[in-house]
Amino acid sequence: MNYADLFRVTLPETALDIAALLVLIVDLGFLRKAALQTRIAASVLIAVLGCGAAVLTMPYQADGGLTYPGTTDLLLSAGGYTAIAQVGILILTVLTLFLLIGSDFTKHVSEFVAVVLMAATGGLLISAAQDLLVIFVGLELLSLGLYILTAFAKRSGKSAESAMKYYLFGGMSAAFLLFGFSYLYGLTGSTNLHQIMLGFYGPTVISSTSLVYVALVMIAAGLGFKVAAVPFHLWAPDTYEGAPAPAVAFIASVSKVASFALLIGIGTAADHIFNQMGHSDVVTVSRGSMTKWIGFTGPWSLIIAIIAVASMVFGNLAALAQNSVRRLLAYSAIAHAGYILLAVAYYSGSNINANAILYYILTYGLTTIGAFGAVSVVERIHGSDRMDAFLGLYKRNGLLAGVLLVLFLSLAGIPPLVGFWAKFNLDRLFFKDVLHFRFNEEDDAFNGGDDHVNVDFLATDMVPAAGTASMGDDSAANHNVQRVFNLENDSSNSRYHMYLNASRGWGADCYAREDIGCHQSWQEWDMSLLFP
Numbered sequence: 001m002n003y004a005d006l007f008r009v010t011l012p013e014t015a016l017d018i019a020a021l022l023v024l025i026v027d028l029g030f031l032r033k034a035a036l037q038t039r040i041a042a043s044v045l046i047a048v049l050g051c052g053a054a055v056l057t058m059p060y061q062a063d064g065g066l067t068y069p070g071t072t073d074l075l076l077s078a079g080g081y082t083a084i085a086q087v088g089i090l091i092l093t094v095l096t097l098f099l100l101i102g103s104d105f106t107k108h109v110s111e112f113v114a115v116v117l118m119a120a121t122g123g124l125l126i127s128a129a130q131d132l133l134v135i136f137v138g139l140e141l142l143s144l145g146l147y148i149l150t151a152f153a154k155r156s157g158k159s160a161e162s163a164m165k166y167y168l169f170g171g172m173s174a175a176f177l178l179f180g181f182s183y184l185y186g187l188t189g190s191t192n193l194h195q196i197m198l199g200f201y202g203p204t205v206i207s208s209t210s211l212v213y214v215a216l217v218m219i220a221a222g223l224g225f226k227v228a229a230v231p232f233h234l235w236a237p238d239t240y241e242g243a244p245a246p247a248v249a250f251i252a253s254v255s256k257v258a259s260f261a262l263l264i265g266i267g268t269a270a271d272h273i274f275n276q277m278g279h280s281d282v283v284t285v286s287r288g289s290m291t292k293w294i295g296f297t298g299p300w301s302l303i304i305a306i307i308a309v310a311s312m313v314f315g316n317l318a319a320l321a322q323n324s325v326r327r328l329l330a331y332s333a334i335a336h337a338g339y340i341l342l343a344v345a346y347y348s349g350s351n352i353n354a355n356a357i358l359y360y361i362l363t364y365g366l367t368t369i370g371a372f373g374a375v376s377v378v379e380r381i382h383g384s385d386r387m388d389a390f391l392g393l394y395k396r397n398g399l400l401a402g403v404l405l406v407l408f409l410s411l412a413g414i415p416p417l418v419g420f421w422a423k424f425n426l427d428r429l430f431f432k433d434v435l436h437f438r439f440n441e442e443d444d445a446f447n448g449g450d451d452h453v454n455v456d457f458l459a460t461d462m463v464p465a466a467g468t469a470s471m472g473d474d475s476a477a478n479h480n481v482q483r484v485f486n487l488e489n490d491s492s493n494s495r496y497h498m499y500l501n502a503s504r505g506w507g508a509d510c511y512a513r514e515d516i517g518c519h520q521s522w523q524e525w526d527m528s529l530l531f532p
Contacts, residue, residue, distance in 0.1 A: 009066040009076050009128075011057035012086060013121045019050020020117040027110030036107060043113040044097045050117060051090040054124075058083055065128065073192045074130040077265070081354040085127040085261035088362045092253040093120045095369045099246040099376065105153040106244070112152055116250060119145025123258035130269065132181045132191040135262060139177070139226065142258060143170050149247035150239055162235075162242030169225060169235040177222025183215035193269035200296040213299060220303045226259040227337045228330070230310040240330035241385075245376035248326070252333055252372070253365030260340055260361045264354050267347035270296045304345035311338030325375050325385045329368065332411055336364055343426050356429050360422040364411075367419060371407045374400055 007014070023046045031039045058078075065077040097116060106112055122141030129135040147170060151163030185191055187208060188199030199205055205212055224232040240248050315335030322328040343357050375385055377400060382389040394401035410419035 005062050005066055008060065009062045009078055010125075011061055012054035012090070013124050015054040015057055016050055016117045016121045016124070019047055019053070020114040020121075022046050022050070023110045023113045023117070036104065036109070037102070039109045040100055040103075043109050044100060047097050047113050047117055048094050051094050051120075054090055055087055058086065065130070068192065073194055075134065075192075076125075076128040077130055078128065080351075081261065081264055081268070081358060082128045084355075084358050085257055085264075086124050088257050088358065088365070089120055089123045089127065089254050092257065092362075092365045092369065093117070093250070095366070096246055096250045096253065099249055099369070099373050102380075103244070103246065103376070105156070108152070112149070112246075115145050115148050116246075119149070119250070120254060123254050126258040127261040127265075129262065130193050130265065132185065132193070132196075136174075136178060136181065138258075139262075140174065142255060143174070143226075146170075146247075146251055146255060149250060150243040152247060153242075153244045156242065158238075158242030159244065160242075162238045166235045166239045169232075173222045173225030173232065176218045176225075180215045180218030180220075180222060183211060183218065187211060187215065193266060194272050197270045197272065197296050216299055216303055220300075220307060223259060223263065224307055227256060227341070228334050229307050229337045229341060230314045230334060233311070233315075233334045236334060237327045237330040240333070241324055241326045245372050245379070249369045249372040252329070252368045256333075256337070257358075257361050257365055260344070260357060263341075263344045264347065264357055266300075267344060268354070270300070271347070301345045304341050308338045308341035308345055311335060311341065313338075323387050325387065325390065326372075329371060329375075333368070336411075339423065339426060343429060353429055356425040360426050363418045363422045367407050367410050370403065371411070374404045374407065 023043045026046060027039055027043055031042055034042075061078040064074075064079065065082075066075045067073060068075055093116060097113065100109075100112070119142050122138045122143075122145065125134065125138030126142060129138055147163055147167045150166050151159055153159035181191075184196055187205050188196045188202070190196055190199060200212075221232055224230075225235070228236040239251065243251070311334050315331045315333075315338060319328050319331035319335070322331060340357060340360055343353070343360075347353055347357075377397075378389055378393070379385050390404075393404070406417065410417040413419045413423040415421075
């Protein structure tokens with residue numbers, strides 16, 4: 001890795017930063033005395049050109065992303081789901097800036113547009129990040145921009161109040177997230193996502209179950225705040241109600257896309273070590289009636305699934321009692337976050353899963369931006385976003401009423417609108433990934449043959465790679481699955497060896513204990529760590 005590689009992989013972020021500087025120079029240096037709408041048009045035009053330039057630079061990024069010096073571990077990824085998320089962020093940023101045209105909540109136009117572009121830069125970093133430190137820097141760059149945008153309507157008391165609440169909750173969530181990251185680093189000895197996932201199969205993590213759960217709960221709390229998931233949603237209704245319409249649209253769209261792209265990256269890293277072995281998701285080891293999770297995916301899926309269900313139930317029920325359309329959209333965002341988190345909880349690492357999640361969040365972002373645009377038009381006329389202001393809208397402005405109807409029906413998932421197909425794809429993949437196959441391997445020699453150890457797998461997409469070996473028993477023949485682990489006990493019947501292939505498929509001769517060389521990495525742990 002050198003500075004040239006770093007510059008190549010961050011070309012889109014560089015383009016946005018240059019555009020932000022040009023917006024400030026043109027507005028403050030040449031258009032300061034021009035009419036407000038002229039300044040808005042010029043600033044938005046420069047910003048749109050900057051976003052377009054960022055998209056055009058993506059083919060010139062470093063192939064595959066940026067790696068650590070002397071290793072194949074990624075620091076920043078490029079292409080694949082990362083490119084889709086980044087293009088989506090740039091498109092949503094452009095649409096958000098269009099909402100600024102015709103508004104009058106601020107005279108500091110260039111500053112607003114520059115903050116939007118810099119916050120979008122943070123979103124691009126988050127989408128590509130494969131390291132805890134880069135993730136945190138990107139999240140803070142995005143979050144600080146959102147706090148500022150929320151408070152930009154200086155003449156509005158609600159704007160200042162919502163910004164303060166957002167800032168205080170955001171600072172607390174950052175502390176939770178950093179605390180969880182520090183635990184992960186202490187347990188695994190790395191800040192790289194792929195090395196952390198591999199470290200979850202090591203003896204340190206296996207013997208520290210309570211600390212693992214503390215770390216994952218802290219990280220889930222920090223990231224749950226970013227997507228407004230229950231119970232970390234308390235900032236959302238007030239922020240959606242008090243912030244300027246362009247700022248709320250940006251929070252509801254760009255921030256969500258970046259955060260869920262990060263969650264996809266985490267799920268992909270967890271699946272990476274199984275990427276040639278049928279995408280096995282959950283591994284448990286049991287002795288008698290005692291069962292322990294092995295790896296990252298099991299406990300992470302449990303935590304995320306609980307948050308997802310709580311968000312879906314609370315978000316939909318709380319929305320029924322709202323009189324403000326903005327607050328209604330806030331609770332809608334909470335419920336939609338729950339839908340997507342349910343897919344994230346059982347993410348299998350396949351391109352189909354990533355595409356379904358990105359399709360959902362991108363269509364939701366587009367729909368939400370349109371909804372806030374329509375609501376802002378009504379607010380300018382009536383000065384309120386309460387339900388009463390929308391009574392008789394079809395008589396006053398039939399086109400606006402029709403647009404709102406389509407957008408709200410799409411958010412509700414009514415066919416044949418795009419919201420229905422987004423939910424359909426997500427639900428189809430969710431049920432496919434939950435209905436896993438389970439198989440086990442028994443070793444009756446454990447503890448002198450009086451007891452045995454089961455290694456259970458939950459596997460999806462079970463199509464073995466060419467030239468790889470299967471278990472060789474009926475379960476393998478019937479379900480076409482591959483063995484992921486090879487457990488062998490030594491002469492003392494207390495120590496088991498786990499051979500884990502991190503990037504290549506299993507060769508036909510890779511099951512023997514003496515053939516460790518055909519595996520890229522392997523772990524050794526004592527059963528007493530699991531069952532003291």
